[in-house]
Amino acid sequence: MGLRVTLVAAARSSSLLAERFDDDRPLDEAGWYEVRLAAHTLVPLGAAELRYCSPTPRSRATGTALGYAPLAQPALRDCDMGRWRGLTLAEVAAHEPAAVDAWLADPRTAPHGGESLLAFISRVGGWLDTRPADDGAIVAVAEPAVVRAALVYALKAPPATFWNVDVRPLSTVTLTGRPGLWHLHLQAAVAQ
Template sequence: MTVRVMLVSPAMNAALREARFEGDGPLDATGARQARAAANTLSPAARCVSAPSLRCRETAEALGLGLGLRAEPEPALGDWDMGRWRGRRLTEVSESEPEAVSAWLTDPSAAPHGGESLTALCARVGGWLESLPGDTESLLTVTEPAVIRASMVRALGLPVEVFWRLDVAPLTLTELTGRAGRWNLRCGRPLGRAGGE
C-alpha cells in the first residue's frame, strides 16, 4: 500500500521571525489566523500527529480541527536539538562562536553546541519515516522546518549536505508518497490558497 505523509511546517511565531534556534512559543496573531484559514485547503487525512513544540501543536490543532482530526503528539518529530545554542539567534552565535558555527555548517557529524549533529537528526527522522506501518493511508504531520528538510534528505537518499540547500517556509506543505525505501516528493505548496494556486 502507498503511504501518504503530508509534512506541514508551523505557522509564524516570534522565534521563527527572529531566526532563533529551537525558539518555541505560541503562534503570533497572524500565524494563528493563517493556520485557521489553511485548514480548508488540505486534503483529508486519516490521522494527524504533531511535533512537541507549542507552535507545532497550535498549528496542528488549527489544521486538524478543519479536517475533523485531533493531533497526537509524536516526540520523534521534535526539533533539531541545538544544545546550549537553544533560544539564541544565529547572528549572535555566529559573532560569539564563528569557528563552531563554521564546523556546524560544514561537517554533518559536528555538534559544537552539545546537541544533535545533522547526521543524527537525519538518522532520527529517517528512522521515524521508515517505521511508518505500510497500512498508513494518509498522515498529516505538523513539524519543524529542520525535520521536514531531514525527511526530504532521507526519503530521497540525498547526501546529508543537501540539507543546507533546502528551504521550508512557514505554513507550507511537503508531501511524501510511497513506502519505506521508495518515496516520491512534492514540496513547498503554500497553505491557505484553495487548490494550491
C-alpha cells in the first residue's frame, strides 16, 4: 500500500483580496464557519497515525478545530517572503513592479530577501521525503502555498507549475507512495 499523506489546506484568515505574504493572522469568522461546514468530511482524516500542521495560527486552529491534535512542523511553514512579509501582492507590485515580475518569472530568485520559490518547494519536498516509509496514514494541515509546493514536488513538475495550482481553503489532496516516489491520489465520488 505505501504511505498515504493527506494535505488539508488551512481555513481562511482573510478574504482572498486581503491575503498578505507570510500572514500570521488567526482564523476569521468566515474561516470558523467554513470549518464547521466541512467538519463532517474532514474530521475522519484525524484517524491518521500521524497528524501535523504548519506552525501558523490558522493552520493550528484548523487542525485543532477538526480534532487532529496536530504537531506543528516548522518545515510546513509558508514561504519566507523577507521584506514583503505582511504586505499584499498589490502593495508590493505598486512599489516594486520589476521585483515582482522577476519573482514570478524565475523560481530561483528571491528579490524580497527571503526564500526563493525553488527553495520553498525543496523544503516542503524534503519534509515529504523524510516521512516514515512504512505503510500508514498522515494528515497535515498547512497553508495553501505549502499544499501547492508539495504537489509540484511530488509530481516532479516544473517549479513554474506552482502558479497554476489553485488550492482553496479546506480543500484536500492525497499523495500516496514513499519518499522519492509519490503519486497523486484522487478519491472516487462513489465506491467501486
